[in-house]
Amino acid sequence: MKHELTCIVCPRGCRIQVWEEEGVHRCEGNQCIRGEVYAIQEVTEPRRMFTSTVQLNGSQLKRCPVVSSSAIKKTDVFKVVDILENVVLEAPVFLNQVVIKNILESGIDIIASRSIKKDAEASD
Numbered sequence: 001m002k003h004e005l006t007c008i009v010c011p012r013g014c015r016i017q018v019w020e021e022e023g024v025h026r027c028e029g030n031q032c033i034r035g036e037v038y039a040i041q042e043v044t045e046p047r048r049m050f051t052s053t054v055q056l057n058g059s060q061l062k063r064c065p066v067v068s069s070s071a072i073k074k075t076d077v078f079k080v081v082d083i084l085e086n087v088v089l090e091a092p093v094f095l096n097q098v099v100i101k102n103i104l105e106s107g108i109d110i111i112a113s114r115s116i117k118k119d120a121e122a123s124d
């Protein structure tokens with residue numbers, strides 16, 4: 001079966017066809033190796049950068065934005081959402097602070113994507 005997808009690695013947006021031939025994935029339409037790597041991963045184990053928010057205490061902001069340190073498997077997205085529902089951070093929070101280390105034993109951390117001061121420090 002041939003898959004057709006648009007490469008999202010760079011703005012050129014090449015249309016790439018991917019298919020399997022005798023156990024090997026082959027690509028056509030990509031203009032560079034990065035597109036081939038992306039396309040094969042997309043049909044074998046698609047991944048996405050994960051962004052969300054978690055509950056935050058000690059600040060006027062009630063949620064803190066978080067991001068994965070690298071792309072997680074699409075099949076893990078809802079598991080990560082469930083885990084983050086039970087996370088409560090205390091302000092202050094610092095940019096890139098690790099919120100959950102090695103989530104789902106993936107080697108990927110969930111980190112804060114901004115700094116947030118405590119209420120008392122907010123008027124500094």
Ligand code: SF4
Pocket residue numbers: 007008009010011012013014029030031032033034035036
């Ligand atoms: S295949 Fe290469 S040139 Fe084409 S969109 Fe992907 S990264 Fe860009």
